[in-house]
Amino acid sequence: MIQQDIKIINRLGLHARPAAMIAQTAAQFSCDIQLSKDQVQVNAKSIMGVMMLAAEFGSSLRLTADGSDEKEAAAAIQKLFEDKFNEEF
Amino acid sequence: MLVLKGVAASPGVAIGPAVLLPGESFAVTRQYIEPGEVKAELQKIRAAMQKTLGELDACEQKVLSTLGTEYANLMSTHKLILQDPSLKDSVSKKIRTEHLSAQAAIFVTLQELAASFDKIEDPFFKERRNDIFDVGKRLVNNLDGDKREFLASITKPSLLVAHNLYPSDTINLQENQVIGFCTDVGGKTSHTALLAQSLNIPAVVGLSTASKDVQSGDTLIIDGENGLLVINPDKYTLANYRKIQREIKKTEALLKTINHLPVITEDGHAVKLFVNYDPRTDTKENKRLITDGLGLLRTEFLYMNTPHPPTEDEQYQVYLAVAKRFDMRPVTIRLADLGADKLPDFPLDEFDQDENPFMGCRGIRLFLKNPDLMFTQLRAIIRMACEVPAQVKIMIPMVSSVEEVRHVRNAFDQVLKEFELQGKKPVNRVGLGAMIEVPAAAIALDGMIHLLDFLSIGTNDLIQYLVAVDRVNQEVAHMYDPCHPAVGRTINQIIQTAHKRGKKVSICGEIASDVKLLPLLLGLDIDALSVTPRMYLRVKNHIRSVNYENCSDLAQAALLMGSSEEIRNLIEQNDKNEDS
Numbered sequence: 200m201i202q203q204d205i206k207i208i209n210r211l212g213l214h215a216r217p218a219a220m221i222a223q224t225a226a227q228f229s230c231d232i233q234l235s236k237d238q239v240q241v242n243a244k245s246i247m248g249v250m251m252l253a254a255e256f257g258s259s260l261r262l263t264a265d266g267s268d269e270k271e272a273a274a275a276i277q278k279l280f281e282d283k284f285n286e287e288f
Numbered sequence: 289m290l291v292l293k294g295v296a297a298s299p300g301v302a303i304g305p306a307v308l309l310p311g312e313s314f315a316v317t318r319q320y321i322e323p324g325e326v327k328a329e330l331q332k333i334r335a336a337m338q339k340t341l342g343e344l345d346a347c348e349q350k351v352l353s354t355l356g357t358e359y360a361n362l363m364s365t366h367k368l369i370l371q372d373p374s375l376k377d378s379v380s381k382k383i384r385t386e387h388l389s390a391q392a393a394i395f396v397t398l399q400e401l402a403a404s405f406d407k408i409e410d411p412f413f414k415e416r417r418n419d420i421f422d423v424g425k426r427l428v429n430n431l432d433g434d435k436r437e438f439l440a441s442i443t444k445p446s447l448l449v450a451h452n453l454y455p456s457d458t459i460n461l462q463e464n465q466v467i468g469f470c471t472d473v474g475g476k477t478s479h480t481a482l483l484a485q486s487l488n489i490p491a492v493v494g495l496s497t498a499s500k501d502v503q504s505g506d507t508l509i510i511d512g513e514n515g516l517l518v519i520n521p522d523k524y525t526l527a528n529y530r531k532i533q534r535e536i537k538k539t540e541a542l543l544k545t546i547n548h549l550p551v552i553t554e555d556g557h558a559v560k561l562f563v564n565y566d567p568r569t570d571t572k573e574n575k576r577l578i579t580d581g582l583g584l585l586r587t588e589f590l591y592m593n594t595p596h597p598p599t600e601d602e603q604y605q606v607y608l609a610v611a612k613r614f615d616m617r618p619v620t621i622r623l624a625d626l627g628a629d630k631l632p633d634f635p636l637d638e639f640d641q642d643e644n645p646f647m648g649c650r651g652i653r654l655f656l657k658n659p660d661l662m663f664t665q666l667r668a669i670i671r672m673a674c675e676v677p678a679q680v681k682i683m684i685p686m687v688s689s690v691e692e693v694r695h696v697r698n699a700f701d702q703v704l705k706e707f708e709l710q711g712k713k714p715v716n717r718v719g720l721g722a723m724i725e726v727p728a729a730a731i732a733l734d735g736m737i738h739l740l741d742f743l744s745i746g747t748n749d750l751i752q753y754l755v756a757v758d759r760v761n762q763e764v765a766h767m768y769d770p771c772h773p774a775v776g777r778t779i780n781q782i783i784q785t786a787h788k789r790g791k792k793v794s795i796c797g798e799i800a801s802d803v804k805l806l807p808l809l810l811g812l813d814i815d816a817l818s819v820t821p822r823m824y825l826r827v828k829n830h831i832r833s834v835n836y837e838n839c840s841d842l843a844q845a846a847l848l849m850g851s852s853e854e855i856r857n858l859i860e861q862n863d864k865n866e867d868s
Contacts, residue, residue, distance in 0.1 A: 209593065215365045215416060222368055245374040246365070247420060251404050253413035283595050 200265040201273045209283035212255035215246075217284040222246040224275050230266020232276065243276065289522045292495045294470065296515035297481035300490035301533045302468025303526070306506045306519075307442055308499060309450035309457075321389050329383050332390045336430040340370055343426060356571050359483070362419075369423045375401075390431050398424040422454035442466065447508045451499045458483040468510040470498050470517050485822070492517050543825040547578050551828055553810065557836035560816035562620070563824055564796060567610060574821040581618035583818025584683075584744070584796045585610060587665070588624050591632040597661055603668035611678040618679040620744070620818075621669050622723065623662065623696075625651045625685035636661075646752070651686025651723075656695055666703045673714035674707060681719040683744055688726040690736040696720070697739050723796075725749035730778050733785045743786050744818070747797025751775055770799045771852040771859070780812050780847055787813065794818055803830040804859055810836060811843025834866065 207213065213221070225232045225243040232243040234252060236259070241248030243262075254260055264273045321329055348363035369375065375397065382393035398421060405417035442448075448461070448469040458480050461469065467489065474480055474493035484491040490512030498517055502508065509518035509529050518525060551561040562583025563574075590598040590606065611619055626632055627650025636658055655662040666682070673680040684696050700720050707713065720739075724730050725746035733743075747770070752758065754775060757768045769775070779795075786793045794816035799805050801823035809817070810831070819827050842862055846855050 211593075214413075215419070216361060219365050219368050222372070242374060245372045246368040247372050247401060248374055250413060250416050251408070253408045253410050255410060281595065283593060285594060 200263065201269045202261060202263050203273060203277065205260045205262055205277060205280050207254050207256055207258050207260065207280065209280075210256050212258070213249060213252060215250065217279070218246050218249040220279055220284055221249050221276060224279060225272065228264075228266070228268045228272035228275070230264050230269045230272050232265075232272055233263045235261045235263070289525065290501060290519040292498055292501065292517040292519070294492040294495035294498070294515050294517060295474075295481075296512050297474070297493040298484035298487075298489060298491040298512050300468070300488070300512045300536060301529055302447055302490040302508075302510045302512070303529060303533065304445050304447045304467060304508065306449050306502045306504055306508045307446040307466075308502060308504045309448055309453070319389060319392050321383070321387050323387060326384055326387070329390045330380055332431060333379060333383070333393075336390070336427055337370060337376075339430045340423070340426045341367065343430070344370065353572055357568060366419060366423050369420055370427070391428055394424055394428055394431075418452070418454060422457075425454070447510055449498055449502045449508070453480050458487070461487065461489060468508075468512070470495055470508075470510050472496055472499050539826075539829070543829055546825060546829055546832065547576070549828075549832065551580065551831055553831060553834050553836040553839070555836050557810070559810065559814065559831060560794070561824070561828055561831065562618075562794065562796075562816060562818035564818050564820050565610070565614075567606070567613070570613070571821075575613075577821060577824050579614075579617070579824065580816070581620075581679075582610065582614050583620055583794060583816065585619065585621045586625070587622060588626060588630045591624055591626055591634075592630070594632070594634065596634055597632070597664065600664050600668045600671070603665060604671050607669055607672040608675065611672060611676045611680070614678065616676060616678040618681065620681040620683055620721075622683040622685055623652065623655060623665055627651060627654045646749075646758070652684050652692050652696065653686060656692065659699070662696070662699060663703065666700055667706070670703050670707060670714060670718060671712075673716070673718045674712045675715075677715045679716045679719075680714070681721060681742060683721050683723050685723045685746070686726060687722040687724070687736070688728045690732070690739065693722060693736045693739045724782055725753065727753050727778065730782050733782060737785060737789050737791060740791065742791055743782060743793045745779060745782060745793065745795045745797065747775075747779075747795055747799045750778065750797070751799075754778060769852050770802070770805060771855045773846075773850055773852065773855060776808060776812065776843070776846050776855065779809070779814075780843075783813050792816065801827055803827065804863055806830050807834050807839040807842050807862055808846055808855075808859060810834065811839035811841070811846075813840075813843075838862070 209217065221243055222245060233240050234243045234249060235241070236252045236254055239252060241251060243249060252260070262273060262276060344363055344367045348360050348367070351363055352360040378397045378400070379393045382388045382396060383390060388396065401420055402417050405413070405420070442465045445465050445467045448466045450469065451472045452474070453469060453471050468491065469484070469489065470492040471480070472495055481491065481493055490510050492510055492512055492515050495517055502519055506520050509521050509525070511518065511529070521529070550558065552558045560580045562581050563577065563579045564584045565582045566586070568589065590603060607621065627645060627648060636654070649657065669680065669682055682700070684693065687693055697720060719741035721742035721744060722729065722736070722740050723744050723746045724733070727750070729736070730750070751768060751770055751772070755767060755769060755772055757764045783793050792815040795809060795814055796818040799809070800817040801819040803826065806827065817827065842858065846858055849855050849858065
């Protein structure tokens with residue numbers, strides 16, 4: 200099991216598009232992936248769950264991945280945050 | 289007769305019988321199932337999900353072609369919500385273990401989800417509850433073979449009254465018989481309002497009690513120009529609105545016929561009419577407009593939501609696509625006006641959040657402190673100009689002194705030289721101009737005009753700085769006044785100074801689309817206007833209907849006036865004379 204803390208550095212926070220990107224990325228992995236914030240824990244593969252975190256700019260999340268491909272999954276999701284959900288235009 | 293005041297969300301006037309949209313409560317026909325029916329019920333859900341997914345796919349395609357990528361993204365979010373494992377799991381669990389019917393299972397699940405979202409304090413995230421309900425409604429509609437979609441059951445042209453309308457409802461309005469709508473909730477910038485505008489359906493939102501005050505079958509007038517809903521109007525009001533409606537229809541029909549006609553006044557004075565362009569919200573309808581070219585490409589969006597500044601290559605690709613989109617007609621690209629309310633996500637040298645951002649480090653000031661950003665953008669634009677035969681113009685934002693212009697001119701010349709050393713040269717000479725929005729630049733323009741090829745007046749900021757009014761501050765917002773004598777006189781001075789040197793001046797602020805002010809701007813001898821695509825034909829039509837000689841007289845008279853009130857009266861009077 201992997202656990203790591205992630206800070207939200209994109210200005211709009213986890214609005215619909217980033218939430219969609221997280222859910223889509225998480226769905227590519229077989230391991231269980233959870234995100235939690237202030238005692239609320241959600242399935243990262245659920246777009247509604249991720250939106251429900253209402254995570255805004257500057258807040259911190261805890262990522263937990265558990266399963267055979269947990270390493271790759273955690274890295275892929277971490278990268279989304281680091282790239283600020285690199286939005287197309 | 290009852291008149292309700294709301295927010296005008298989409299222009300036009302619609303008259304017709306009312307149809308009330310049933311509220312958020314789903315009609316759950318059957319609450320529980322027998323244990324033996326579980327399998328069939330689960331099968332029903334799977335089929336409905338499949339069908340809904342197909343609908344959303346089709347919807348996404350339709351939105352992509354009519355409204356652009358921004359709204360298409362909304363639809364793809366809806367698709368993800370539909371496929372969300374937590375939705376599926378919860379619904380099938382309720383069917384399996386609680387023996388709820390498929391409809392009831394969806395309904396209960398939605399209510400649980402909505403309750404979680406209602407706990408969120410941030411209104412931005414709370415709004416997403418609407419998206420979830422929207423998807424849920426589609427799903428329920430597809431469950432029951434007999435239950436036709438409500439909107440499709442409207443058989444004659446009607447006005448839809450709803451407590452709240454979801455974006456997906458709105459997208460389907462046009463294909464059904466809905467010729468206008470109004471809602472209790474919502475604001476001018478809600479998704480629903482924006483969709484209504486692009487569908488050309490009159491709409492009023494934020495009416496608070498409309499869905500309670502209206503009965504199905506009532507005669508309604510939706511006045512999308514003034515944000516009014518008239519319930520059961522009297523004869524006089526009805527006749528009056530029918531007249532207004534005829535006039536609007538006449539104008540709209542006319543607008544379609546003038547697309548290919550030249551932009552000249554009634555007495556043959558020609559001006560250029562450009563379009564402001566945003567590649568993110570381009571539509572098929574916009575592409576049909578025949579314009580003189582692109583008058584203002586704002587480039588800040590390239591710097592937003594990205595961990596690093598856009599590279600030369602990334603920018604070049606965008607500019608190339610823009611030049612192609614405009615079929616090699618002139619394109620004016622503004623150097624990024626970062627700072628103020630547009631802060632990039634990546635760190636910048638010597639940049640702290642300003643106390644007073646609109647007067648702080650923004651536009652060319654920020655670029656001169658971060659010359660790498662400036663050089664990269666100049667290279668990307670000039671590289672595009674070397675590849676294609678479009679006439680390319682580069683505009684410098686927030687210029688306040690000749691020194692700034694000189695710095696950019698030097699950088700610009702240096703980049704041209706770099707390309708020359710590689711054996712490359714712009715197909716057409718690239719123009720370098722300034723956005724005049726700081727009063728100091730307007731007043732001392734004679735000292736910098738020799739370094740500039742053209743000028744564009746950014747009236748939104750110019751007016752704000754001239755009258756020292758922050759438009760966002762409600763205490764003083766009413767003092768933001770385009771009719772203030774200082775505004776006309778400053779524009780006049782800019783145009784006169786430029787014309788003495790043979791340079792052209794355009795206007796790209798909101799007042800360029802204000803048809804009432806148009807005679808004044810034309811009379812001041814403006815060479816070009818740049819307006820949003822939506823206003824393009826309206827402005828063109830107005831230019832074609834005015835008399836340039838009259839405009840000149842009007843402008844000369846206005847320049848001598850000392851108060852906003854006098855100028856406004858003059859403009860109103862002139863407007864009436866032209867109508868009659």
